[in-house]
Amino acid sequence: MSRRAGSKAGISNRPNKESSIVNTDPPLEDMDEWPELPPSAYSDAGTSEINNDWLEDASPEEQASALLEWFQARFQDPAHETPYMSSEGGYIWIHGGPYDAKEELEERFSALVPDEVITFVAEHVEEVDGVWEWAPTDVIYYDEEQDLIVHDKDVPLQRLEERMEALMAVLTLQGASHAVDMARSLAYAGVVSALETFLWETMAYWIQNDQETVRSLIEAHPDFRERKIRLGDIFGQFTSLEKQVRAHMQHMTWHRWDDAERFLELGLGIKAPSFKVFEEPTKIRHDVIHRSGHTVDGEPIAISNGQVHNLAEQVRRFASEVRALIDQAKIQPNETFDGVDF
Numbered sequence: 001m002s003r004r005a006g007s008k009a010g011i012s013n014r015p016n017k018e019s020s021i022v023n024t025d026p027p028l029e030d031m032d033e034w035p036e037l038p039p040s041a042y043s044d045a046g047t048s049e050i051n052n053d054w055l056e057d058a059s060p061e062e063q064a065s066a067l068l069e070w071f072q073a074r075f076q077d078p079a080h081e082t083p084y085m086s087s088e089g090g091y092i093w094i095h096g097g098p099y100d101a102k103e104e105l106e107e108r109f110s111a112l113v114p115d116e117v118i119t120f121v122a123e124h125v126e127e128v129d130g131v132w133e134w135a136p137t138d139v140i141y142y143d144e145e146q147d148l149i150v151h152d153k154d155v156p157l158q159r160l161e162e163r164m165e166a167l168m169a170v171l172t173l174q175g176a177s178h179a180v181d182m183a184r185s186l187a188y189a190g191v192v193s194a195l196e197t198f199l200w201e202t203m204a205y206w207i208q209n210d211q212e213t214v215r216s217l218i219e220a221h222p223d224f225r226e227r228k229i230r231l232g233d234i235f236g237q238f239t240s241l242e243k244q245v246r247a248h249m250q251h252m253t254w255h256r257w258d259d260a261e262r263f264l265e266l267g268l269g270i271k272a273p274s275f276k277v278f279e280e281p282t283k284i285r286h287d288v289i290h291r292s293g294h295t296v297d298g299e300p301i302a303i304s305n306g307q308v309h310n311l312a313e314q315v316r317r318f319a320s321e322v323r324a325l326i327d328q329a330k331i332q333p334n335e336t337f338d339g340v341d342f
Contacts, residue, residue: 028120034065041066047139048073055112063113067105067121075099078135080223083253087296091133094253096140098133101125138247147250148204153326156201160319163194164312171305185293185301188308189285192278195315196254202322203263207245210330213267214242220266223248255282270325273318281311 041058043051048069055066078084083092091098102122109118126132150156170187173180206213218224218241254260257275264272284301287294293301 028060028064028116031061031064034068035059035061037062037066037069050109052112055109060114060117063117064121064124067109067113067117068124070108071101071105071121071125074137074139075101075104075134076137077129077131078133080135081248082135083256091135093135095136097135099136100132101134104134138244138250147246148201150201150205150208153205153209156198156205157319157323159201160194160198160316163197164191164316167191167194168309168312171308181302182293184305184308185288185303188281188303188311189288191308191311191315192255192281192285195278195319196260198315198319199254199260199264199322200249200252202326203249203267204246206268206326206330207242207249214245216269217245217263217267221262255285257282264322268326269329270322272325273321277314277318 038054039045041051041054041062043049050066050070055063058066078091078093078098081095082097083094084090085092102118105118105122167187167190170183170190173183203213207217224244249263252259252263255278257278261272261275264270284303287296287301288303295301
């Protein structure tokens, strides 16, 4: 997959196949509507992966429709899921990117369809969506090796306590004062990270073991609810619902507390405790991790042992309350999610 890095859109190093592909159909610009694709158009309908053999024999209109569906399944407006920080100069491309529409279409389809089909589709998505730099969807960025598998609902809270004990042990280390200060700051940041991991592990367990949690998120969370599915793709989509949710979680920024809160509430049906108490610690964590313990103005941040202990206790209480709320909302998890029952 190519990534936009100073290359000029529309310039390709691939061999020119225009001489071997003769198009006698009307220009694509005269298309009134995008044709529906038959089942044979797909090698994997769940991810809108296109069958190369079908594509080569398809009409230009069908080719354009296939390329459009393939692209929309894999790329999206970065405003949907990509963090934006004006202080850092714009989008933070945490999932990869930015990607250029024409470059991605050329890389996948240049040997299969005429240049004008690729250009037409690339210009269409840019004009309709008003986007020239694209972010990936979960179809691209899911990584099974980076996922979390949690088999017991007690594990997230147990692991949280283990991490807290390890972080508190850091506060007992001795050495040069600047090294001790650095260790204390990293322990403080680690407490926030431990809360993030608890939330992810908690949701991972329920996504894996309770089909109602998956259903609730698909039906209520706007990132899933507003996705369009063609009727012919519906069964392929059903089989990949859990994976789609897991991919989304895998790349969530869990210390964006509003996003985490929405996942808990929509997925588990609970009213989560307020995350407000963690807003200031999260800012401090950012300065510790990304500015080596200094504020944006360059001032050093002083963190005491007491601050670390207090934050750890707040996280423990919060996590225990979340667990209690889930226990009230969920009696016993259903079997592992195998799709939607009809």
